[in-house]
Every structure is written in C-alpha cells, then in structure tokens.
Amino acid sequence: MGQHGKAGIRNSNKAPNLQRFSHHLLVCAFATPVFTTIIIWATSVHAADITTIAAARTAYNIPAGPLESALNRYGREAGILLSYPTELTAGRHSQGLTGTHSVQEALPLLLAGTGLAATAQPGGGWTLVKQNESNKTLEEVTVSADWLGSPTPKAAKKHPGARTVITNQELTESGARTVEDVLRTVPGVRVLDESGTGILPNIGVRGLNPLRSEQVLVLVDGIPITLAPYGQTGLSLFPLTMNSIETVDVAKGGVAVHYGPNNVGGVINFVTKRIPQKTSLTFKETLSFAPNSQLLTDSYLRVGGFVNDKLGLQIQANVINGNSARAHSKTAVNNLMLDANWFVTDTAEIRAGLQYYKTENELPGALTPQSYERNRNQSTRPLDQFNGDTVRGHLIYNQYFDNGAELSWTNFGHKSNREFIFGNSTNADIASTQKQSAPRNFLVYGSEPRFTFNIDGGIKQKISVGARYMREEVDYLVDARTLATGAYTVSRNWRFENDAYAIYMSDTFMLLDNKLKITPGIRREQIDLYYRNHLTGAQTRNPTTDWLPGLDVGYQANNEVFLFANIHKSMRPVQFTQITFAADLASEKAQNYEAGIRWAPTKNIDTTLTAFRFDFDNKLEFVNQMVGFRNLGKARHQGVETEFAWRPEQILGLELKTGYTYVDTKQLSGAFFGKELPLAAHHQFNQRINYRTGSWNWNLNGLYQSESFSDGANTVTENATGSIGKISSYSVWNAQITHNLRWSNKKIKAGLAINNLFNRDYYFRGVDYSQGRLPAPGRTALLSLQIDI
Known part of the structure; x- marks a missing residue:
C-alpha cells in the first residue's frame, strides 16, 4: 500500500x-x-x-x-x-x-x-x-494484521494500553536530531546519550535500567534492530539516523503476545519514510554548533516515487561528520537505505528494503568528579573508540483476501560488526597501560508469517495466528595489547549460536456494537542457546521454553471516554554471556499490569491517566566467579502516568502538552532487599509548547528528571572515580523556530534551534568500561535547511 x-x-x-x-x-x-x-x-x-x-x-x-x-x-x-x-x-x-x-x-x-x-x-x-x-455514530475501531495497527495518534487512542505516537510534523518542529531529542517528550521514557553525538542512545522505560536499552524492544518498521534480539538484547550498535524516520510509535503496554521477548518496557517502533506517490527529492542539511566552535554536520538526501501504478522505489542517504563540544569526539556516520514497494496484484504487495550503515567514532568517555569540575568538555580517555557496520535487509509479502483476511510474511536478516576499543584503567585520571578491544561479529536472520481473519458469527471475532524462527550466530572476542611492549593477548574467544522458535495466537472478541473489545492471547518461546570457548574447548547448551499469556481489554464508553486494561507475562531470554558458566538458567520473567482511561471532554482537550506495575521473578543475578549466574532476583516497579494536551480555542495554532510519570521501585530479594533499583528516578515531567501562525512555527519542549541511585546498594556518597553515588536531578529545554516558504516552485523549510537552552550541567554514570561521570551535551545551536522538489 x-x-x-x-x-x-x-x-x-x-x-x-x-x-x-x-x-x-x-x-x-x-x-x-x-x-x-x-x-x-x-x-x-x-x-x-x-x-x-x-x-x-x-x-x-x-x-x-x-x-x-x-x-x-x-x-x-x-x-x-x-x-x-x-x-x-x-x-x-x-x-x-x-x-x-x-x-x-x-x-x-x-x-x-x-x-x-x-x-x-x-x-x-x-x-x-x-x-x-x-x-455522530461511534467510529469503528479497526484491527489490522499488525496488532498495533497504524502508527498514528488517532490509532493510539484506541490501543488497549499506554501508547504515544510522535508524528513527522512533531519531529520536524521540535529540532529533534537524535533519539534522545525525539523521545524526550514521551512520558516515562529516559534516554542517556553515551557518545554526545547521538550514535549510542541508552533507553529506559518506567524506571527500567536504560543502560544498553536491554529491557525495551526496539523495532524499525516492525523488525527488531538489536544485533541479537534473543541472545544479546543490549543495543551496542544503533544503526539508525533520525532523518530517515517518519513517525515513532511507543507502546508501553499490551504487546508481549504479539511482539516477542524483551518487552517488559514495551515496544518502540521507528517507522521509516514511506515511498511517495509522486516522484520527489528532499535535501536537508543540519549544522550543530557548540560554544567552543566545534561543528557537527548532518546531511540528508532522499529521492523516490512510483515509476508506475505498480512499482515504487526510494533511496535515502544520511552522512554525519564532525565533533561535539567535548574533546576526542570525532564522529563519522554513513547510512544508506534502499526501498521498493511492488503491487503484484490488486490484493498482493511486496515490500523490500536494503540498508548499509557504517560508523567510526572517538568516544570522550567518563570523567572523575575532579576532572568534571575542572572542565566537563575535556576527555581523559584518549584510547576509547567505537566502530561498527551492518548490512540489513528485509522482504515482506502481504496478501489480502475478499473476506477481510490478511496474510503477512516478513523475512529479515543482517550481518554486522561492532567494536569497542578502550584502555584498561577504570579510573579516568590514571593512564592505561593496555589498549583493549571487544569486537563482535553477528549473523542473524529470521522469518515470521502471520495470518489474521474474521469470524462474523453471533459474536464478531478477529483471530491472529503467527510464528517466527530466528537464527543468531555471534563471534565474541576480547583482546589486549600492552602499550609499552606491544605484547598481544586474547582473554576471550567465544562462539555463540541460538535457534529461537515462537508461535502465538490472539482472538479479539468485539461486543456491544464493537465498543468493547477483549483480546486473550498466548505466545510460546523456545530458545536453544549454544556456547563454545575456543581457548579451553569448553561448551554447553541452555534450552528454555516459556509460555507467555496475555489479556487486553478496550472499551469505548462514549465518544469522549475510552477505558483500557491489560495483563501480560513478559520475558527476557538468558543472555549469551550468562551461560559461559555452564549453568542451567531460565529466562527472566515479569508480570505486567496496566489500566487507564483516555478522556476527551472537548475537541480541544485530550487526557490520559495510566497505572502500571511490573512484578519481576526469576531475575538473573551474578553470584561470584565460582558460581556464576543464578535465577535469584525479584523486583517490583509500579507507578502512574498522566498526559494532558490542550489546544485553546482563544489562541488558534497553540498546543500545550504535558506529561508526568511517578515510579516506585523495590528490590525484593538478594543482598539489597528493600532498596530502590538503579537509575529509577521517582519523578519525570515532560513539556511541549507549540504555536503555529501562518508559515511560522515556535516550539519549546523540556524534561525534568528527579535524582536516582546509580547502584543496587543505593550509595549516596560519590566515590573518587565517580562510578557510584547519587545522580542529581536535572531539567533541560530545547527550542526551535521553523519557517516554511516557497521559492521557484520549491518547498523550503528553515529552522533555528537551541538545544539545552539554559546550558544545564548534568551527567549520568558511565557505561561498561568507561566508569565515572558521563557529561550530557551542553548548549548547542542547530541551523537546518530542507528543500523539497
């Protein structure tokens, strides 16, 4: 389509x-x-x-x-x-x-x-x-073969769970260049930028640990973007640039049955730009200026359209080059995407895509508290780098039948490499004696058919049945070279393989003239992990099977009120590195509960109130080097979210949006029983003010995040390296002015943005090898120009 x-x-x-x-x-x-x-x-x-x-x-x-x-x-x-x-x-x-x-x-x-x-x-x-x-009759709520349906704000209002859709207009008007900028206005979502230039975002939802985005399922056009969606859920390579994105769909509840593992925090689906009907060309240039004269360029080109009634083609190219305000932050990204859409018949279509993504980056890394206070823009980790590349492809066949049934068959795969290079000193002020590297090679492919059909008996039903197979192969190496002597050692040379099988089914019962929809469903995951240590010859297998039931309820009480509730069992599979101790481990599981109301008392007001709770069971915890990992952990997340949007009639073109999330977490087992979970801030406020008048748009958006602990022990006092200690609260505001005009039959959009408008100093704790305070970007000016032909 x-x-x-x-x-x-x-x-x-x-x-x-x-x-x-x-x-x-x-x-x-x-x-x-x-x-x-x-x-x-x-x-x-x-x-x-x-x-x-x-x-x-x-x-x-x-x-x-x-x-x-x-x-x-x-x-x-x-x-x-x-x-x-x-x-x-x-x-x-x-x-x-x-x-x-x-x-x-x-x-x-x-x-x-x-x-x-x-x-x-x-x-x-x-x-x-x-x-x-x-x-004035109630609008029919459609249920498509894809459980989430259309990625539009109107579709989100009928979803039986918390859901936010960020439109292309909102992306353009807010000055959003990175994932952190984009998701800043979504209640309950926290993003920590590891690189300072947006290439390594860490995403957390409702108090879940954001490091490496390990507890949220991130998709691009419905396909997992993670390098190994089962065996290594961390997003250590993020092969996406925001210029290629049309909308962002964030669904935090009611998704476990249909979208597979690692979704306790929900699903974030980045929807890429579709092929336009009429052949067109778009060019966009964004220049990011730091106060110390550092420059980052973001160049984007898109050409595409339907060559006839049946075939559409598109190419997108995005090149990012330059530096952030921090020293040792040189960044280079090349992202090339090819898309095709072929209407085979009036009732069948094929969509295909091919992507090549390559990035080479210096990483400024974390700072000790002393170095941070002297100069937060310096870097004391000259060895740290990150490089990665991936070739990704997908082929999707959709068949539509006369009775409203749909068959969708998605095939996808990627071959990827990523490598972190770093020094061996965890104290950023002490020079390293070794240069270490951690390269990973991934080969992943999968196939997922899904069939959806209607039953129009006494009770209308929409039944969806699907299956998925995924194969993962990972070569895992850790090596080091002594700087003084050049001596080379290999400490890890591991091979991981995984065969994952899933089947799922849901049945939507449509009652009370389609106003009430009840959807029970169930998913079965079968995962067989294999590990071999090439250095010692040790090997092991870890097969696990999980049943994941779910129930979703949505009720359109009247034109103004929509009620929803859902309960799902979600899971995060055993990770590759967790089976290196040859233990029989089970997946981490969580019971997800959610209930809420959407109320639109007038056409100018939209409100949402949602209560949620996660009960973790069977969490994997590291015991010691002799024992390894064991299923010991229990934890609880609970809280409320609110959203409010107002478009006052007295001021045409003005829109105000605000969101608030309260999260309460507690560890229920282990040495830290009764303490809060790391990086789980209690309070988060999101604000967006937008005003359109004629060809001008004025946007101001902000985020407040309360303080949080950085470790399970809830350590308050910061240590000398900055690796633990309480993380202070912060607020950050972005502003953009956009002007639309025409020149010589060309549409031109010009924007001027100031990110971190008030130049707030804030930080989070370092990731993996880079321990200490990791500074967030300071005030940055962005100048953008887009031309559509």
Whole structure:
C-alpha cells in the first residue's frame, strides 16, 4: 500500500463525460507528511457538467483488498477526484465493487464497513470523512494484521494500553536530531546519550535500567534492530539516523503476545519514510554548533516515487561528520537505505528494503568528579573508540483476501560488526597501560508469517495466528595489547549460536456494537542457546521454553471516554554471556499490569491517566566467579502516568502538552532487599509548547528528571572515580523556530534551534568500561535547511 491517498483520471470509454473536457484539466499534486490530495482545476467545467459526471454509470470489477488500493483503482476508472488524509485509509479494507453504478451508488458500496463516508464538494470532487463526523455514530475501531495497527495518534487512542505516537510534523518542529531529542517528550521514557553525538542512545522505560536499552524492544518498521534480539538484547550498535524516520510509535503496554521477548518496557517502533506517490527529492542539511566552535554536520538526501501504478522505489542517504563540544569526539556516520514497494496484484504487495550503515567514532568517555569540575568538555580517555557496520535487509509479502483476511510474511536478516576499543584503567585520571578491544561479529536472520481473519458469527471475532524462527550466530572476542611492549593477548574467544522458535495466537472478541473489545492471547518461546570457548574447548547448551499469556481489554464508553486494561507475562531470554558458566538458567520473567482511561471532554482537550506495575521473578543475578549466574532476583516497579494536551480555542495554532510519570521501585530479594533499583528516578515531567501562525512555527519542549541511585546498594556518597553515588536531578529545554516558504516552485523549510537552552550541567554514570561521570551535551545551536522538489 502506498503512503499517500490519491485518485486518478483516465480518459477511456468508461468515462465518456470527461473526454470532451480533458483539454481544460490541469492535474496538480502536492504532499505533506500527514496529508496528500490530488487537485483538479477545471477551468471550464460547470456545476451541471459535474452533476452529469456524478450521475454517469460505469461498470466496475474491483476486488476486495486494502481500501487505499481500491480507491486508487476506482478513482482511475471513474475519472473523479477523491481527497483524504493518509491516516484515514491506513489499516482499512474494502469489500470491493462489482456491477454498473453511478458515483453516488458506487462510493457507499466501496466504503461499506470501513467506518468512512464520502461527501461531495461544492466545486466538484469528493472528500472522505469518518462516519462519526457526519452522523455522530461511534467510529469503528479497526484491527489490522499488525496488532498495533497504524502508527498514528488517532490509532493510539484506541490501543488497549499506554501508547504515544510522535508524528513527522512533531519531529520536524521540535529540532529533534537524535533519539534522545525525539523521545524526550514521551512520558516515562529516559534516554542517556553515551557518545554526545547521538550514535549510542541508552533507553529506559518506567524506571527500567536504560543502560544498553536491554529491557525495551526496539523495532524499525516492525523488525527488531538489536544485533541479537534473543541472545544479546543490549543495543551496542544503533544503526539508525533520525532523518530517515517518519513517525515513532511507543507502546508501553499490551504487546508481549504479539511482539516477542524483551518487552517488559514495551515496544518502540521507528517507522521509516514511506515511498511517495509522486516522484520527489528532499535535501536537508543540519549544522550543530557548540560554544567552543566545534561543528557537527548532518546531511540528508532522499529521492523516490512510483515509476508506475505498480512499482515504487526510494533511496535515502544520511552522512554525519564532525565533533561535539567535548574533546576526542570525532564522529563519522554513513547510512544508506534502499526501498521498493511492488503491487503484484490488486490484493498482493511486496515490500523490500536494503540498508548499509557504517560508523567510526572517538568516544570522550567518563570523567572523575575532579576532572568534571575542572572542565566537563575535556576527555581523559584518549584510547576509547567505537566502530561498527551492518548490512540489513528485509522482504515482506502481504496478501489480502475478499473476506477481510490478511496474510503477512516478513523475512529479515543482517550481518554486522561492532567494536569497542578502550584502555584498561577504570579510573579516568590514571593512564592505561593496555589498549583493549571487544569486537563482535553477528549473523542473524529470521522469518515470521502471520495470518489474521474474521469470524462474523453471533459474536464478531478477529483471530491472529503467527510464528517466527530466528537464527543468531555471534563471534565474541576480547583482546589486549600492552602499550609499552606491544605484547598481544586474547582473554576471550567465544562462539555463540541460538535457534529461537515462537508461535502465538490472539482472538479479539468485539461486543456491544464493537465498543468493547477483549483480546486473550498466548505466545510460546523456545530458545536453544549454544556456547563454545575456543581457548579451553569448553561448551554447553541452555534450552528454555516459556509460555507467555496475555489479556487486553478496550472499551469505548462514549465518544469522549475510552477505558483500557491489560495483563501480560513478559520475558527476557538468558543472555549469551550468562551461560559461559555452564549453568542451567531460565529466562527472566515479569508480570505486567496496566489500566487507564483516555478522556476527551472537548475537541480541544485530550487526557490520559495510566497505572502500571511490573512484578519481576526469576531475575538473573551474578553470584561470584565460582558460581556464576543464578535465577535469584525479584523486583517490583509500579507507578502512574498522566498526559494532558490542550489546544485553546482563544489562541488558534497553540498546543500545550504535558506529561508526568511517578515510579516506585523495590528490590525484593538478594543482598539489597528493600532498596530502590538503579537509575529509577521517582519523578519525570515532560513539556511541549507549540504555536503555529501562518508559515511560522515556535516550539519549546523540556524534561525534568528527579535524582536516582546509580547502584543496587543505593550509595549516596560519590566515590573518587565517580562510578557510584547519587545522580542529581536535572531539567533541560530545547527550542526551535521553523519557517516554511516557497521559492521557484520549491518547498523550503528553515529552522533555528537551541538545544539545552539554559546550558544545564548534568551527567549520568558511565557505561561498561568507561566508569565515572558521563557529561550530557551542553548548549548547542542547530541551523537546518530542507528543500523539497
């Protein structure tokens, strides 16, 4: 399915009334990130002629399938203008159209069961609207083969769990260049940037430890981005640049059955830019200026479109070069993405993508408290570097059936390498005597078919059945070279393999005229980890099997109130490195509970209140070098989230959004029983103020994060290296002014942003080898220019 709504004109015998006016018609298409129309200027067509066209009868044979595909074909054959927002047709299906009909007869038949209606426009043409906009009935909630459905704010309002969708317009207007900038306005989400330039984000949700993003499932277009989604859940390579992203979909509840392991914190799906219907070119340049004259450039090029009615192609290229404000921060990123979309038939499509990503970076690393106070922009770790590259591909086949059933078959794989290079001193002020490296090589591929169908008996049902196989192969090396003598040693040379099998099923019962939807489901994961130590010959296997049940409930009480609740069992698989002690280990498990209400008392106010709880059981903890890892840990996370959005009628163009998250955590076993979990701040406030007037947009967004502990012992006093101790609270604000203009038929968007507007000094604790205070970026000015042709 193409991204944008369109309708065509075809001069054929099926549209004789248009032929005599064809020399008067000028077709002009324009597109924005959220709306696309085809406008027909009829210079000589009078009202009587339009009435004649609408009443003309034409023979059709349009099969059932995706609504957008059916509308595209109908527009061409009928020779009429249809306009609609892109998000309106996403996830909806048409029962098709056969026989001879006028426009007035055909459109209701084509739209039957979709929850949409067509309204005639005074100057000619038709516009699609929701039925509740014309007859005040409740909008139908669609359930597509993908459990989350369309990545739109309107779809998020009907999801039976906490969910936030960040639109392309919000991404553009907020000056968001990195993942940290993008997710700053999402309640309950915390991002720590390890590199200072955005290439290594660490993401945590609702008090879960953000280091390496190990407890949240990160996807790109529904496909896991993690190097080894089962055996090594940490995101030690993040092969994504934000210029290639259209929307970001954050679902924190009700996802475990459909999306697999490592989702106690939910799912974050980065949706890449779709192929536009009309061939277009986009160029964007962003310059980031630090106060000490350091410069980081971010160059982006996109070319794509449909070469005919069946085939769309697109290429995206993103190059990042330069330095942050800190010393030893040289960064180079090259990201190339190729996409294809082929409509094989009116009811079948193939989507394919290929990506090459390469990054080479100096890492400024953490500082001791003393060095931080002297100069937070210095680096005392001259050996630290990070390099990585990956080739990733996917092939997706979608088949739509006359009865509304869908078959989706996703195939994906990647071959990746990543390497950290670092000194052997954990005290950043003491020179290292060795240069160590930790290269990893990954080969991962998987296949996931999914079939969704309806049962229209006494109780309407939507059943989804799926399966997945994934293969992971990892070569794991740790070596060191003594700087004084050049002596070379290898301390680890390991091989890991994994075969993972999953099956899942859910059944959505639609009751009370579709106002109440109850979805029980279950998932079975079977994981077989294998380990071999090439240095000693030791090897072991660790097979585990887990059943993960879930239940989701959504109730549309009336047009203003939506209630939801869900309970899921989630799991994080045993990790590769945890089986090196030859122990029989089980996956970490958590019981997730969530309940909430969305209330829109007026068209200008949206509110959400959500309560959540995670009960961890079977957590893996390191005992000692003799014992290794054991399933000992129990822990609890609980809290509430609120969101409030207001668009005051008195000030058109103004939108205010605020969010608040309260998290309470407790360790329920082990030596630190009763203490808080690390990096689990109690309070988080998110703010976004946006004002649009004419071609100008003014945006201010901010985050407040309360203090937190950096270790399980809840140590308050910071030690000499800065590796433990309480982390202070902080607040940070970003601001951007955006101006849209046209020049020589080109759309131009210019932006000026100031990130960390008040130049706040804040830090978090170092990651892995780099122990100490890791400074967050200071005040930075961003100048951006985008040209669309």
